Amino acid sequence: MLDPTHESNKNLKAPTISFVVSVALTFIVYFLAVKNIIVLQPLTFTLLGLGILQAIVQLVFYFQIANEPKPRWNLMSLIFTVLVLIVIIGGSMWIMSNLEYNLMPSV
Numbered sequence: 001m002l003d004p005t006h007e008s009n010k011n012l013k014a015p016t017i018s019f020v021v022s023v024a025l026t027f028i029v030y031f032l033a034v035k036n037i038i039v040l041q042p043l044t045f046t047l048l049g050l051g052i053l054q055a056i057v058q059l060v061f062y063f064q065i066a067n068e069p070k071p072r073w074n075l076m077s078l079i080f081t082v083l084v085l086i087v088i089i090g091g092s093m094w095i096m097s098n099l100e101y102n103l104m105p106s107v
């Protein structure tokens with residue numbers, strides 16, 4: 001249950017904006033992917049850009065990354081998260097590239 005005296009529960013404007021924008025971006029990504037409006041390579045970069053935009057919206061509005069008394073800790077945790085994502089995504093891409101190279105027959 002929400003505590004009306006707690007400061008974070010008084011203002012629901014930012015999470016509401018974040019939710020609406022995130023749902024809109026999700027529908028845009030889904031529509032672009034399903035309808036094949038854009039060809040493959042520009043579609044990939046468009047979807048990647050919209051995903052990054054959605055992550056920024058989530059961080060700013062929902063997690064309120066800038067409204068913290070000690071933003072240095074937020075910055076360090078954000079940098080750590082980005083590094084972990086780079087390692088996971090980069091490692092996955094490297095593994096898939098090696099699998100494709102080693103397992104696909106030469107024509």
